[in-house]
Amino acid sequence: MKNLMTTVVVFCTALLYSTVQADLRLPSIFSDGMVLQRDRPVTVWGWSDPGSRIHILLATRGATPAQSATATTRADGSGRWSTTLGKEDHRTEETNVEWTLTITEHSGSVPAPKMVITEQGTNVSASEADGRTTHLDRVRLTDVLVGEVWICGGQSNMEWSINASDGDGRSRQAMANPRLRLIKAPHRVATTPQEDIETRWEACTPEALGNWSAVGYFFGERLIAELDVPVGLISTNWGGTRIEPWIDRADLAAHPMFAARTAALQKQIDQWEGLGEQRIIELQAEADRALTRDRARYWQQINQEDPGHQAGWMKPAFDDSDWKQMELPAEWERADTQLNDFDGTVWFRKSINIPQEWIGRSDVVLNLGGVDDSDQTYVNDVLVGTSTDQVGRNRRYPISAEVLGSGTAVIAVCALDPHGAGGMIGPRISLDTSDGRNTIDLGGPWRWKAGLRTNKTVQSRLTQPTNPGARSTAYGALNDAMISPFVPYSIRGALWYQGEANAEQAEEYRELLPLMIKSWRTDFGEDMAFGIVQLAAFRATSTDPDQGGWAYLRDAQRHAFETVPNTGLVVTTDIGDAEDIHPRNKKSVGDRLADWALHDVYGDDEAVPSGPIAREATRSGGGVLINFEHCRGGLSVAQGGQNPGGFALAGPNGRFFWADATVIGKNQVMVESNKVPDPRIVSYGWQDNPVRANLTNASGLPACPFKTEVGTTGRD
Template identity: 25%
Template sequence: MKILFLLLLTANAFAAVHLPSVIGDHMVLQQNTKIKIWGWADPGERVTIKASWSKHTLSVTAGKDGRWESSLATTKAGGPYEIVLNTIQLTDIWLGEVWLCSGQSNMDMTVAREDRYWCGVYHEAEEVAAANYPQIRVFDAAYTPTDTIQKDVAGMWEVCTPATVKHFSAAAYFFARDLQQKLKVPIGLITTAYGASTAEAWISRKELKSFPALLDDYARKKAIYDTSITARKKYGEALAKWKIAAAEAKAAGKDQPREPKNPDPEKDQHNPAVLYNGMVAPLIPYTIKGAIWYQGESNTSKPEIYRSLMETLIANWRKDWKQGDFPFLYVQLANYGKPDLLPVSEKGTVLIRQAQLENLRIPHTGMVVAIDNANPDKPEDIHPKNKQAIGLRLSLQALALVYGEKIAYSGPVYQKMKIEGNKVRLYFNENNLQSRDSILTGFAIAGDDKQFVWANAIIEGNTILVSSDKIKQPTIVRYGWASNPPVNLYNKEGLPASPFKTDK
């Protein structure tokens, strides 16, 4: 009886210990560093942590709020390992490289079409069948928009197989695949992305104080909704009808109808901080190597603030993770829409690309150019299917900027200009400029009146000489300055040049 009592007492002592969903079986932990591990228990409870790759046992006591946190030293890549925390046993754990993957629909877009019509990559069936990569593991954070900062988010680690890869982020998966094949270590992806989300949705409310117009607009919309009984009633009725229609479609093997939009601003992925609160904060402080980001389409209505928004987002995440200026690699917006016929068509998409180019001034960032990535057969589709190219280019950025590989990782980047009579000489960061065709396209030139015309462009070393018989005193040049421009400037490695502008 006494022994039974002691066993029950011991079990109860450990019963309160629990972990965030991002710490679990099959996870990848960052190699060769001190990783953060945390959870909750009864206040004052002692939690012991034993990792099978280490001889040491750690001990930490839960605080008054029940939260506990510890640092656990990792070794070089390998596995499988186990971690025991009191009575909790985590298995099939690997040490390798961990990357956070975020953004909107082009990051959220999955390898297979499944039940979302806009998903699915080129050669989908072949890619799915070949996805046997047990050392690639993915944690996908559930869509959780909210006004309150969450401690946890639903999700679980999954091993990459033909069955699981179907619902993996395509851009993130191809990035991990190419990186894993080169580094020969396990790759862990933490994906937290959602379609149509704005950059401000992924930034904390505290850090958005320098954007009062965004916060004020949200407060106004929230106040209107909170006093509207009609809006909530209509949504409830529409949701009930949708659930019936969705079930019928699923049973018939058809695409599900689109779910009605929740009118609550708190549940809208366009609004400030709502995705940071529910889908970023719960992942902190899981130790990462860096982040990849693909977003911007939903900010084209206010492109003038995008550069500062992204400066704020990157600083926000780096501050909260407390890992210094970790690498932040992002994808510049792809070409989109019907091919543009005018030499210059300045739209929100174009200005977002310029802001992204200027964001390269932020330390330890890298940018993938995707100005050639539109679907050739359907350029008006804002979700390019060639995510293989995006994943490859992201991996080149990581290999060069993060892992020290001496490889080409970026296309030509404009540096400066020089006016030479009736011509303008453009200087770039490399001297292996090439055109995909016999004639360079995509260059426009103008004088002080900014009346742009198509320009003749000739490669000379690491420069391009631009001119037009119609412009006698040129002062400014644009390249690729449209939503879907005719561009063909690359380097010899086949990486495209970013669109850019010059000014006098």
């Protein structure tokens, strides 16, 4: 590492005096407040004028001794440039050091011997070695930290916010941590790899953290506490999504199991694009007109019968003092027993004070997150947005200065769900300025009242025509839109909490999850660590010892852990919810992921990376003796049980019976059943919701469900 002098001499090969203003641009992953991965080379990239020379200066700010690193590169013919800072260039003895990253550009082909870049305070200037000043375009990023960077990927359980989770009883003020940062990818789809996505880093402040991924937050908080370094989270996830859209389409096309489907999709994409722009516009306009008419007719019918619309529940002067309160975001069936099995409209109201500095602003956005299924939303009695039958849509309604007004504003949401669970489900509810620098957290108590009970759904004769590849279900669509913009940012690893949407295709998932890990490692580095969260317990309990169901998907996740190096597996069958696919205990998930990372990735022998995992099942008398790994401190039984439960045996006919189990020594369990004198197969926790499964290690981490033939090892 070099000492930062008053001037840093950067040798360059060309210099052009130009009167044209350069166009220097960085991807959104490079923004104020970013976190760079420590102990690894850091790639910096962006765009500028073709052929222009780019200089990178990474320097500590206020540290003693001061340190800096530089690099140079040239933009290619398309204007893209990339360069790498070595892993030693941003290493310091202190862990709480602020850095600045300055990127400067000059254009030209006239040779010049060298250039001097000078940094004084907050100013950066450039000149030739003889002292003559030349104009440079410049991007300067501040509050840059160096620490550990992890991707938080998956579907809704990874996206699930702190506001919607149980938490640990601390206030938002107590949970805030300036060394924890997050950058959230908005939901986007694409048919080709995208270079950028509109987002930016944000610090873990009391105002912001409520909308963060709860799993990501608790994971990052633990790493900071144990490693004493900053942590950056790249939160790229989307509720309800399958795994296939997160995998590079080319990788899917190369796999024998998915090649034909990928080719068929590509043919549909080509056919769509072959329609021509004008024809596509005509089809979309025709569908838009039909859908607009159908939705307007639908809401007209609802509003004529809904007591809230008839009585003016959206008006600021309406007295809602006798309404009950509900903590949002939430599904209303879970939040209040009065709404169990309720289908129809539920009104939510909240009053907020408008900050003085917001008055007159025209860039305020109401971010409701998801609403299940439809909504009409009012601010101060003005309808600001309507979404119909769009549960997966992130509601972002612009609010004009005239509507927002001053003093107190009243937000009223008529949420409509005709079937199943309903509510304002988030994961984020807030009032923001469009630049992302100001926010009012709207999570927490809202007043509510049930309106019209109805099962009416919108009927439309035409669906919106779209590119078949630009759907959230399309192979590669999310990889192109929500992964590619972050490549090749340097990271330590990725956390993956997904599988619910693929639960019925467990055999395919055994191929897909390893394929996705390989795909991501191609982009982010072969040594990228990968933590897998196994599906939690869900659905009604069963007395069938061989029910299967979600157990097959869990086994596919275990298979990836067993066969793909540098992966971890977090078992969560003990912290699920029979009635909710979104268990609220995210802290345990984040902590368990952190324990795995601390042990396997960072070499902390005190951390316990896993619960017991079966390694071998052999005949012993009339029973089966199972050997387990990850039994530090010995095997134990959860919740004060005397003996392990959840084990079953099957004989030659394949019929399973519940079996008795006994812990032997520190790492063995004997399983026996008088109904199975000749056991051939043994299983544990092989159900959707394996409530009998209670085997743990001394740290209380649950054993991984399994099914294996007797006389074999548990490894794939």
